[in-house]
Amino acid sequence: MRFLFLFWTILLSTFVNDLYSQNATIYKINRHESVYIPLGEISFADSIVAFNIGKPVPFKKYSDSSQALNAPNYISYDVPNYVSLGCKGNLTVAFTDNGFMNLKGNDLYIFEVGPSKEAAKIEISENGDDWIFAGNITGGKSIIDLEDQNISSEKVFYFVKITDQKKVCNSKTAGADIDAVGAINCVIKITFNTELLFDFDKYELKPSADIILQKLSETIQKVKNATILIEGHTDSDGKGAYNLTLSQKRCLSVEKELKFLLGEKASYDYKLASYGENKPKALNNTKDNKQLNRRVEIIILPPQSYYKSINN
Numbered sequence: 001m002r003f004l005f006l007f008w009t010i011l012l013s014t015f016v017n018d019l020y021s022q023n024a025t026i027y028k029i030n031r032h033e034s035v036y037i038p039l040g041e042i043s044f045a046d047s048i049v050a051f052n053i054g055k056p057v058p059f060k061k062y063s064d065s066s067q068a069l070n071a072p073n074y075i076s077y078d079v080p081n082y083v084s085l086g087c088k089g090n091l092t093v094a095f096t097d098n099g100f101m102n103l104k105g106n107d108l109y110i111f112e113v114g115p116s117k118e119a120a121k122i123e124i125s126e127n128g129d130d131w132i133f134a135g136n137i138t139g140g141k142s143i144i145d146l147e148d149q150n151i152s153s154e155k156v157f158y159f160v161k162i163t164d165q166k167k168v169c170n171s172k173t174a175g176a177d178i179d180a181v182g183a184i185n186c187v188i189k190i191t192f193n194t195e196l197l198f199d200f201d202k203y204e205l206k207p208s209a210d211i212i213l214q215k216l217s218e219t220i221q222k223v224k225n226a227t228i229l230i231e232g233h234t235d236s237d238g239k240g241a242y243n244l245t246l247s248q249k250r251c252l253s254v255e256k257e258l259k260f261l262l263g264e265k266a267s268y269d270y271k272l273a274s275y276g277e278n279k280p281k282a283l284n285n286t287k288d289n290k291q292l293n294r295r296v297e298i299i300i301l302p303p304q305s306y307y308k309s310i311n312n
Contacts, residue, residue, distance in 0.1 A: 027072055027111075027182070029142075035109045035182070038302035039223050041071050043100075043186035045093035045160060049128060054089025054164055059172040065091060072180035074113045077173070082113050085120075085175035090163040093181050094128065099156040100183035102146035103301070105310040108134070110142045110162065111179040118176040119165035124157045131161060137176075138165070156189050188223075188300040190216065193291060194234075194250065203249035205257060213254070217261035220268070220300060227269040227301040230254050235290040236277035244276035254296060269304045 025040045037043045051065040062084040068091060073081045085091055100107055110122065119138035123131040124146070132151060135144045147153075164175040197209040205213075220228065232247030251272040262268060282289035 025071075029111070035143075035184070036306075037109070037182050037184060037186070038306045039098075039186045039226065039300075042098055042188075042223065043183045044070050044072075045095055045181040045183075046070060047094040047096050049092040049094050049159065050090075051083075051092070052090050054086030054166075054175050056169055056174045057086045058084035058174045062173045062177070068093060068178040068180060070180065072111045072113075072182075074111065074179040077114050082111075082177045082179040084173040084177050085162065085164040087166045087169040087175050088164055089175050090161055091178060092128070092159060092161045095158050095160075095183060095186075098183065098186050098188045099158045101156055101185050101187050102151045102153045103185040104307050105145070105184065106143045107146045107183070107185045108144035108160065109182045109184055110137050110144065111182065112137055112142050112176055113179045114173060114177040116168045116171070119167045120176040121163040121165060123161040123163070124151075125159040125161070126155055126157055128159045134160075136165070138167075156187055185302060188219070190219075190298050192296045192298070194294040194296055195291070197254070197296060198250060201246070203246060203253055205253050209257075213257050214261060216298065217258060220258070220262060221266075223300060225267040225303045225305070227271060227303055228255075228258065229271045229273065229299040229301055230258075231273045231275060231297040231299070233275050233279055233281075233293060233295045233297070234277050235293040236280065236284040237290065240277060244274060244278075247276045248272070248274035250296060254298070267303070 026034045026036050028034050046069050048065045048069065053063060061080045064080065065083050067081055067083045075081055083091065112118065117140040119136060121136055122134045122144055124134045125131050133149060134146055134151065135148055160181050162176065162178060196212060197205055199206060230251045232251040234243040234247050251274055255270055255272060280293045282292045284290055284293060
């Protein structure tokens, strides 16, 4: 138990150190177009997993894969603030302090830059091993809506693979030119084993939970406007109705404490979802599995105002 407590304290401290003040931002695509990223600069891929350059290869100065990370900074075709994949080359990036989901509206934007708009195949993964086709970017269309491929709206994805489709191969920047990969439907998901927050069969927060939720509130405050979704889960010991009520009361306790810590003037929407034993992570047949199932999941999502705007 002490190990778990220390683990989450360290994890949340890492989030606080890694995240900086995020504001919803409009990012320029070209002179006439821009894209809105609700949670700001945290929403961009920030780690290179793999880069397999294609052939013909681009000039060396356009082959720095790290140029595809973080927020877009494209200046002009001759300034190598982007990476060219080479013909049939592929680039895999990871989101390490956030993920993305299939939610309302568009989900990803691939900042493919330069005078030629090369086609590329986009795949996504939860774990970096199992890949799902998410769509193609072509003809200047760099938006990916995961709903187009009927991708689950329950899963959080952390990896994107971009594969050039060999449309423009005879130039110094052969292949698709990638400046950034942005998650429009960016999310931050943190899962707490309930033993970190509550005593067995209780819904009042333990005194030690104050430190954990204080760290969490500091993380949330780095995003100025968001939806905070609090989900409650139990194992399947006991009666289903009782477990559902227990998970609901635990959600309410967490919501109350976060509202106190974040302050009344904070620009956050709150949503609660109590599932009881209905969404287990594992079979309820061992002590370890039961512990996995007893959890509170907190997901930071784009604000409700964003989704209202795209419905109008």
